[in-house]
Amino acid sequence: MMFEKLSGKKVAFLMANEGVEQIELTEPLEAIRGCGAEVELLAPEDGEIQAFNHLDKGQTFAVDRVVAEADASEYDGLVLPGGVANPDQLRTKGEALRFVRDFFASGKPVGAICHAPWTLIDAGVAEGRTLTSYPSLQTDLRNAGAEWVDEEVHVDNGLVTSRKPDDLDAFIGKVLEELTEGVHEGQKASVASN
Numbered sequence: 360m361m362f363e364k365l366s367g368k369k370v371a372f373l374m375a376n377e378g379v380e381q382i383e384l385t386e387p388l389e390a391i392r393g394c395g396a397e398v399e400l401l402a403p404e405d406g407e408i409q410a411f412n413h414l415d416k417g418q419t420f421a422v423d424r425v426v427a428e429a430d431a432s433e434y435d436g437l438v439l440p441g442g443v444a445n446p447d448q449l450r451t452k453g454e455a456l457r458f459v460r461d462f463f464a465s466g467k468p469v470g471a472i473c474h475a476p477w478t479l480i481d482a483g484v485a486e487g488r489t490l491t492s493y494p495s496l497q498t499d500l501r502n503a504g505a506e507w508v509d510e511e512v513h514v515d516n517g518l519v520t521s522r523k524p525d526d527l528d529a530f531i532g533k534v535l536e537e538l539t540e541g542v543h544e545g546q547k548a549s550v551a552s553n
Contacts, residue, residue: 375446378409378442378447381418459484465547467542467546472526473521490505490513
């Protein structure tokens with residue numbers, strides 16, 4: 360596989376302490392680790408992350424680092440898993456929004472699946488971008504100045520987005536590809552001045 364060259368790279372997974380869709384965390388996490396990258400799980404609070412399988416509680420995962428203590432410069436990429444509650448909570452956390460904005464400002468790859476683009480809206484990085492998401496977010500994204508497309512995966516200058524868990528294979532493949540490519544100058548242009 361061409362993605363085995365992720366050795367030496369470090370990828371952040373950012374999510375709320377409760378409400379992340381488990382499969383949207385575990386499958387990309389396993390794939391990225393399987394390609395040799397180091398992965399850290401970040402959340403607003405120390406302790407655990409409670410995953411869900413739709414509305415049912417799933418596994419818990421240990422927080423590796425509190426997002427307020429993390430710096431985007433330490434990572435080569437960012438993954439934002441979905442779930443309804445997860446991004447809805449993250450979009451109210453200033454330190455999480457700063458962290459996301461910093462990835463865009465540095466041109467580093469970002470993957471966001473399902474409801475995760477809600478966080479992109481509040482981070483001020485959706486405007487002018489073409490992306491996909493869970494269909495119920497399309498009005499929110501359009502209102503934020505993004506172009507919404509109904510595709511299993513869409514890549515826009517290092518930003519990888521997908522609609523739902525059924526799209527995970529395509530999402531993971533493109534996230535791995537963008538991590539391999541590294542910095543995208545076009546990603547920097549999306550950072551709003553807020």
